Amino acid sequence: MPHWTTLVAEKKQRQLQSIPQDWLVTPPPDSTLDVTSFPETCGLLNAREIEITNTSVDALLERLASAEWTAVEVTTAFSKRAIVAHQLVNCLTEIFVDRALARAAELDDYLKKTGKVVGPLHGLPISLKDQICIKGLETIMGYVSWIGQYADKNAVLVDVLIECGAVPFVRTNVPQTLMWPESFNSVFGRTTNPYNRSLTSGGSSGGEGALIALKGSPLGVGSDIGGSIRIPSAFCGLYGLRPSYWAYSVPSVFGPMTNSLGGVKAFMKAVVNAKPWLKDPLAVRKKWDEDEYNLADHGYGKDLCFAIMWNDGVVVPHPPIRRSLEITKAATPEGGPQSSTVQSDIWNAGSPEDFMITTSVTGEPIISTMELDDADPAVSGFRPQNGGITAYKLWQVQKLRQNIRKEYLDHWEATASETGTGRPVDAIICPAAPFVATPHGKNKYANYTTVWNSLDYPAAIFPVTTVDSTLDGQEPPHGFYDDFDKYVYEMYDPEKFKNAPVCLQLVGRTLEEEAVIKMTEIVDAALTATK
Template sequence: MTSIPARCGILTTEEVAITEETDVGTILHNLATKKWSAFAVTTAYLKRAIVAHQLTNCLTEIFIESAQSRARFLDEHLATTGQVLGPLHGLPISLKDQFCIKGVETIMGYVSWVGRIADKNAVLVDMLLEAGAIPFVRTNVPQSLMWGETYNHVFGRTTNPYNIHLTSGGSSGGEGALIGLKGSPLGVGTDIGGSVRIPAAFCNIYALRPSYNRLPYQGAVNSMAGQESVTSVLGPMSNSISGLKIFVKAILDGRPWDLDPLVPRLPWNQAAYELVEHGSGGRLCFGLLLHDQHTMPHPPIIRALEAVREALTNAGHQVIDWSPYRHKELYDVQWLIETADMAQGVLNECSATGEPFIISMEPKDADAALNAPPGQDPPQKPSPFHPKHLTTYELWKLHELKRQLRKDYLDEWQASVKRTNTGRPIDALITPVAPFVAPLHGKNDNYFYTMLFNSLDYPTIAFPVGFVDKDKDISLERIEFFTPEDRSNHEMYSPETFHGAPIGLQVATRTQEEEALLGMMEVIDKALRRHPMLR
């Protein structure tokens, strides 16, 4: 299905060439040197995005007139001054349906938000415009954002660009599907429990989950507004690592702390990107987590992890096994914090119109909710949210526990210096994104691997590592299981069902090390490209 946009006949030969170029640095160079006009690039991506939408239902807004008008303005500016407007001059950028654009609806998957027009831009949108970018589409999300699957009662379900029977993930699943079909060179999603990394892993792209508040969130709508112990963060998603790096540097160079009071005054750190504190990248040591003692990953995930180990070792780096340290406690405390209000905000928004509160992403449950007779409540299941409101004191104690768990994990990380041969603790930690590749719709219900890094506030990049091969990734016999969820996950696996689905992993560093993480991701990517799994 991923080949359809290029061969469907809707795009010209030049438009196919433009949209098939995945390196954002190359796209920007071609724009700056006038090889490609901003108008031609924007039109190409508009057309490809519309094709992607027909294939996966990934969009909520398409800004044809305003995007092309801005592209003409940028072309005139370059022709008149000989200078680009900013570091993102002429680059089309897609946005999750969470970032407010003045004069445009921001629905966030709620029926009650239809017709709610933003009176000003989110800070990120203003910064993108200042940098010369062209917002050209917005992408679909789940109701409330709090799901790992993209489905709501307004726009429906977004499917996977490699297999429509599989999920694109969530909550930034619209972005994942769009970029996976090369319908956008660079997009922006958000992440509080894996919401950029899960779609990235499921759709064969890269995504960065930065540290709390490192990038400006001001003016974006959200669920659980006011919950600031585990904060949602915005993150770039792209088909290239260069897209992530260029986005982060452009935003930090724009001084976001002058526009968002929560952003720390931390300019782009070139020395960190060059890995000066990590041996200048010459010999790194990576921790490798094969499983979290809660859910064993499926065979293709294990194969990908071992491929990364082999690739990095062959490139001269050290890889040591990493054992899960209080991972279940970190997951539990974040879950309790996030659900402390018994989903009151979600229920308030749904009750405004009588919209059914989605309690399952299973297609049969969604159909039952939508098809309930007028005046009759749809069939209900137990809510996945916490069954009672927590007192302020109980919430404070959870915050205290989370802080101590972060300290304990930092100590464990630092203690790894005794096991490395670099004289440093591990430089980064590589883990699964999920115990499965993109599952069937309604089955993405395990966030243990991603929420770990939200709790710790470690910046994390999801990256692609090949595809499921039914002949290599055969089912394995198991007798003992860690948990009931582990057994259920094992029974879900079928090589035939997942054949051809993308495989993704994630790599994390310690908090506020975004630049170093990007540098290490380039090291990993270079090593992997020499490995047979990615040839």
């Protein structure tokens, strides 16, 4: 087996060769932090391609279905913009433009011959996190040890998306092991935030977040076991959805990340109506429910009552997060829950052994920190500090999780006496993190997202504003919960976080995806009306 650094060099060379050489541009210097405008000014995309890549998913699907735009030209436009995005923020892993264009041409030919679309996502380019297998491609997932391992079949979700007419065209960067809320590995390196490249794009779906923020993809698929869809969506100013899952443990679930809420709905409706439970025994048998989307269980949207969770009783959010909550409260009706260690105990059961076995093939080091320089791994977060727990203890933790879910259910039901609507609280609006996108290596707290994974509640991310150094100045010290709360407080500097997107999440009950999407649309429309 070649030394792991040789494998990395060879893989990086293959990646470079997969990029059409006439799509290479001269990126701005590292001192240019905000690169969001660069794709439209670099000269690579023509006016029509800029228009295509600035179009929402809903409108894209309409124009593709009417043949106003062909799948080939839409795929070409997003492929070019994705390549530009990659040169700016290092967001891609697998690039397979020729394969995507061949698929797009087949779709155009089918539409021309039959006058019908292949499916509800006909011609839509879709990017995928480097966790989702595509036949004939490597799925490295941040591990040097998985270079050269080619998938012999598609993941079920890829088959479903293709059946729906989508065009997979790139895959995106992740952290080694996936278990980080940032995106860095020894194969592809670090993905940065296009709004401020000194900040992280989040993780573990950080490549997706950065790519979509630069409009290099209209819709991407991330996965979420503790916030890996929601954190990068929040840090990059996107819409995203962590769907429910019914399983006993805490699995990773796939969900959409996009620049429009219409994209979230289009993805979810297309995938669930494709009956994925006939292809995957773990998929929930649940079609898209239009009554639920119309909020039949929530008074059909009349007099909605939202609970506002200002902080989680552990870490107080930074001023921009507080301001975004105030903005949202003012725009919508107002009606939090607690976190627990259950999620991390389940995660950590056996994970050190998993990491060790996987990396031992090539001898690549297990990354202990996302810091730019060497930091103390003991305070870097997100790596188990012991060997995990026994199977017996894992069973006890899972039993505790079930009890906690019952307690939260009872608490939610009891709010009916406080809302004034005769119903329990319709949804919870809360931070996605106590901060916006942090400097690299500083995102060390994910409980604002992990609690909902443990409870199996669907949660949607929506943008509210951006950091404003005038409006979001440092506040006087509060009564700190502990030293870590103080550490987060002292991290804040409005200039350091300049221009970062500020997003929140809306949380509903298990398997209420349609209602969560609709309520997020209502909140988003209310926010838009106040701008």
